[in-house]
Amino acid sequence: MATVQFKGIVKKFGDNLVLNGVDVDIKDHEFVVIVGPSGCGKTTLLRMLAGLEEITDGEILIDNLLVNELHPSKREIAMVFQDYALYPHMTVEENMNFALRLRKMDKAEIASRVAEASNVLQLNKFLKRMPKQLSGGQRQRVAIGRAIVRKPKVFLFDEPLSNLDAKLREEMRVEIAKLYQRLNATIIYVTHDQVEAMTLAGRIVIMNHGIVQQVGSPIEVYRKPCNLFVAGFIGSPTMNFMTGKLALEGEALFFKNEDIKLSIPPYLLSDAKKHDGREVVLGVRPDDVLVERDGEKCSDKVQGVLEVCELLGHRENLYLKVGGMRVLATVEAFFNRSPGSAVTLCFNYKNMHVFDKATESRISE
Template identity: 50%
Template sequence: MATVQFAEVKKSFGAFPVIKGVSIDIQDGEFVILVGPSGCGKSTLLRMLAGLENISGGEIRIGGRTVNNLPPKERDIAMVFQNYALYPHMTVAKNMAFSLMLGSAPQAEIDKRVNYAAGILGLTNLLDRYPRQLSGGQRQRVAMGRAIVRDPQVFLFDEPLSNLDAKLRVAMRAEIKELHHRLKTTTVYVTHDQIEAMTMADKIVVMHDGRVEQVGTPLELYDHPNNLFVAGFIGSPAMNMIKGRLDGENPAIFVASDGTRLPLGKAYPSAVGKALVYGLRPEYIRLQPNGFLAEVVVIEPTGYETQIVVNFGGSEMTCVFRERVEVRPGETISIEIDPVNVHLFDEASGERLKG
């Protein structure tokens, strides 16, 4: 196990910068997820850590050792890819043992490590099968087993669940997290799926346009997003955002673009006159007989909750209710907002106001 540090790391393809000075500290044994939309630079950052891409500036350190110029085989890392990359002509056992065989490890040591990894991953009864005889989830476990037998300092996962169906993704999320709890190996995991990030990570790094927007635990990012990008990216359904300004006489009241007056948990006198964004998570909206009236646009029952999109405050807003709601599009519902959980953002800079 080892720490991992990115220190002002940069990457350019020709004159086009894709990583713009990223600094991240990953502690020994942490499970860290790099998350962000396509093109944000997260996979490029992982490939630079693995030694598959050269860096244009800064330093990458594993266990305190600078690895900028080290080839992948000398970095003591193991990588699990999206496409499994198994050898079709080899059995599960030989796929898992391949790196050890290349290193001329003793056969007794190879068997010991393969059997250990197979036991952890539930592959013991599949060691004599070929990849074509396995399901997608089993193939991904073989790819993980191949990484485990190497006993690396750092595991790297590059969107490993993208090729699996929805139900299997949920099961594999739990398996990977349980595996980390057992092995306690430093893990860096890349995904564009913020649900994966929220459910699996000890720490999340949110990236956008080659930069780090925020680093924190899943709940820190959910409850205290630094800016509009993080607020909109983390959480499903996404945070509702309504444009407007503060009431000039009462800075604890937000006035939406259509004139709707919305409560705030505290006053923001320094923000009077600025263009602002009122941010509210869908679960902090309740049905209330004497509340605000909102026109129903879309109803999405999921079984355990009902998501309703409404026209409110000059924009569409999503509400999440645990109770069953008997309503149709075009009708109105009466809602109440929990002002304590409202976030206020500066529209120009995107930064969250601290009050």
């Protein structure tokens, strides 16, 4: 197993800057998920690590070995592709041992490795089948098996679950988590799905516009998003944002806009004087909007109108209108009010985030 380092990675397609100085250190045995919206450069980064794309500038090191000019096959990596890329004219077994056959490995060794991998992935029954005869999930397992038999230093997964339906995706997510526990390998996993990122990752790398926005454990990026993009991207349903201005009234700091006025306690923003007159965005997750409830360390009550209820089963999404602002609250199921009724709500200060409007970066503790 191995460490991976990206140092100042830049990638240009013609004049189009795709990656702009990416620095990430990945430790041995770590499961890192690179997540971001489509076009953010995450797949390009992975393909550069695999050696399938030229590196415009910067350095990539695997186990402290500079691999910039190394052929993909010499990097000791294995990649699972989004479309699986199983060779359609070869059986499952031939697909899995193709790389080993090319290396002219001993036949007995090849057979034992394929047997081992197919045991792990429960592919024994399918070894003689063609990829066409397999379901999506089975194909995905073959693609993973093809990676396992090579015993690589680093596993690369390029959106491996995005071609599967929702139910199968959940199952495969658990499979991959189990596989990681078993292999304990260094895994780099690219996805646009923040749920996959949150559930699988040891560490998440969030990217946007070719720049790393934040690196941290799932709970870190969820609890302390470092900027507006991360705050909006991680978490489902999406965080509520309220734009307004900070104003000092006496000693206390207030957040104001046309619709609401909230006091900002010192444990959220210390040094109140410094922030007077600053344009900010307040962020509150739907779970931290308390409707018709009191809580410890909560803001003042605000009046709102219930627009739409969405029952999810054990939870319920409430779409509220506070003045001209829309606020989404997620509450325990059976909030028995009809749309149009007036409600009072407050925000949980413990999980409130304050971002500067101009720089979009976090200023709260």
